Amino acid sequence: MIMFILRRLLSTVLVLIVVTFVLYLLLNVALDFFWDLRSSTSPNVEALFEARRRLLDLDTPAVVRYFKWLAGASGCLIGQCDLGIAWKSGQEVTFLLQGAIINTIKLITASTVVAIILGIAVGIISAIRQYSGFDYFITFVSFLLYSLPVFWVAVLLKQYGAIEINNFINDPTLTSWWPIIIACLAMGLFWMGALGGGKKRRIITFVTATLVTFGTIYYILASGWLQQPRIGVVGVIIIGAGAAVVMTFLSTGLKNKRVLYATLTCAVIGALLYMPLQYLFYYQEMNWLWMFGLLIVALAVATGVGLAFRGPDPWDTVRTTCFTTLIIAVTIFADRVLQGWREYSSHPAINNRPIATIGASAPNINGDFWITNLDSFTHLLLPSIALILISFASYTRYTRGSMLEVMGQDYIRTARAKGLNERTVIMRHALRNALLPLASIIPVDIITMIGGAVITETIFGWNGMGKLFIDSMNRSELDPIMAYILITGILAIVANLVADFLYAVLDPRIRVNA
Template sequence: MIKFLAKRIASSVLVLIVVTFLLYVLTDLAIDPLQELRTSTSPNKEADMAARTQQLHLDVPSPLRYLWWLGGVGGCFIGRCNLGSSWKTHQTVLDMLPGAVGTSLKLVFAATIVAILIGVVVGLISALRQYTTFDYVITFVTFLMYSLPVFWVAVLLKQYGSISFNNYLQHPRPNWPLIIVISIAAGLFWMGAMAGSLRRRLINLAAATVITFAALTYVFTSGWLQHPGLGLVGSLVIALGAAVLVTHLSTGLNNRRSLYAALTTAVVMGGAVYYGMQWFYHFYNPTVWLIALLTILAIAVGVGIGLAFGGPDKWQSARTAGIVALIAGVVIFIDQAMQYWAKYSKMSQISGRPIRTIGAGEPGLEGNFWIHTVDNYTHLILPSIALILISFATYTRYTRGSMLEVMNQDYIRTARAKGLSERTVIMRHAMRNALLPLAAVVPVDLMTIIGGAVMTETVFGWSGMGKMFADGLHQADIDPIMAYILIVGILSILANVVADFVYGILDPRIRVTA
């Protein structure tokens, strides 16, 4: 394994050096730092051009300048890292990177995780409903999303998701045609997603349509958009629903110990803990680290409840209850942030237009942890949706194709012939193997998110890695461009190595071959 890893890293480093060399030379040919001076009418034009040429060493061949840059990169191994500086801002690249990387992580990480979760779920359902109307619709939608230009989606979101929605919040009133269309669409989605006889599917259609219509009617007629929140009842209902769903997928509802552990966790977290956290947050202004600690504590409580109930396999109960506790904790956090929505919207910098379109945060905004959390959400909503719509299609197609291939394997037919329930066949046998191809895709996506999203960051004005790269090209600033290329290249190498290890863990045949 060590020999394989050493060979892989050595070959990857060689490829990275070749790629960075070619890109350095090509970038140097493509950009012209003297462009603005060439068209200048200043009487000192020639002197200015000579000074900039000397400053940027433009009289030195680009291969030699690449070696100077590579020497600065090599200095990182001995604590003397030098990635150059921006001649436009006179700021070193090392000073620019922390803020850019943090901004890109903030923007892309959550969108990537949500896209993976939704894409995998919809892809699995689409494969299980192959050649149905639901499958055809999902296939059409995913191909449509995959082909959408990101900048076009971003512009539409700014127009209708921010400008139009903020205008609506000034004078809210129910839009009954839209409510009816969304309710019917939701009913059709769940009718296609749920299996069963025609009668059962029609019941699902009616139930989903009525529930969606009732929920939207409440949202648009009760002033919920101006004063949102879930409350004790809403949090408890969501926690109980999560308990039933997670138990069904994890162990099956026939495992009573696991079901009781999940329901108990839902009641404890969605009821008692929810009520207690209202007082806690009232007296204490939390931090990110405190929230992380509370999340770990919530999972530990769920695991403890699961172990206490035991069952045929007590760790199944513990795992199920732990997941329910995590979901309930997230719901409590979201509800607490919602309680500050009205206060945030009325602040002078916001002026009743909370959905923001530019930047990662509102400059000069003063407030506690929750005000800044809401501010982060309002700036994240639109760019996250733009990224999710595109990435969702990729994961859906990957998952659907892999699941269809697995469902036709002999061991699936053998499992059914043994009398195993359909849930067990799908969750325990089919899905685990169907997700294997994603092991080569997900690590790469997760590792390269630091590279940012060039178009999305540019349209929404986020100063992340993508924006740094775009600004470097626009301003003919080669050092920030090369820093972007270097970091993305290194992360791509690490991602592929991680993917190899994950494949080896999930598929014993690969370990035997290696």
């Protein structure tokens, strides 16, 4: 194993050096370092050309300058990074990278997690309902989303996801109920196709989903929820109980009463702790360290509850209670963030138009931890949706194809022949093996996306790695471009190594031979 890792690292380092060397020479030829001086009418333009040449050390051969840059980049191994200077702004590249990497990680974390969860869930249902109307609909939507140009989706989101929504928030009056009725009927058809069953069950599902959707929309419009969104203790109770039932059903089945009682106990504990947590949030200044600590405590309590109820497999119970508790914890956190909505929306910098169309944060917002996170959320919303739509389509197709292949295997037929119910066959036997191809795809997608969603970041003015790369290209700043290439190259190497080892861990048939 050690020899395998060393060989991989050595070969990839050599490849990375060759790639950066070739790209450095090509960029040195392609970039115009005097683009802003060529149209200058200054009487000392020749002196400006000479000063620029000395600033960028252009009299030195490009090969020598590359090795100078490589020596500075190698200093990162001992904590002394020198990736050069962005000559247009005069800032060090390491300083520019800090903010760009943080912003990109925020963006891809939000979008990738949601895309993976939704893509896998819809892909599994589509495979189970193969050749049904639901399957054809999801296939059509997936190919449609996958083929849509990102820049076009981003422009539509700006118009209808921000401008029109902000207008509606300020004046929530409907000129016609027909769009609401059509949306409710569409949700009814979606859940009818997803849950399937006999004719009677499908009708009940359709009617229930339609009425629940209509009731939810009517409550949002009639209660003024758009002006002051809030989950509240009632919402926490409902979401907690729903999470307990759904997680139990997916993990062990509702017939396992011990697991069901354990998850419901976690939901009750979450509801009881709602008010004490509100007092803690009010009197104690919060930060992410506090949030992480509270999450660890919550998961520890969930583990204790799971081990107390035990069941046939105690660790199955613990896993289910931890997932349930995680959902409840996120719900309580989101509720506290939304409590600052009115204060945030009425801020002069927001001017009652909270859904942002550009940038990673609003200027002159100096609120507390909750207001800052609310500001980040409103700016993350649109670019995250743009990335989710594209990633969702690919994950859905991967999951559906892998699931269909696994469902035809002999061990699946054997599991059914032994009398296992369909939920156990799918969740315990088929799903784990169907996710193996995704284990080699998702790490690569996540880590390489840190290189930046160039188009999305540019359109939404998101100061991440992608926008840094485009801006540096436009300004002919060689050092930031090379830093971008170096970081994305290293991350691609890490992603492939993670994918190889993750695949080997998940599939015992695969062994890494040294």
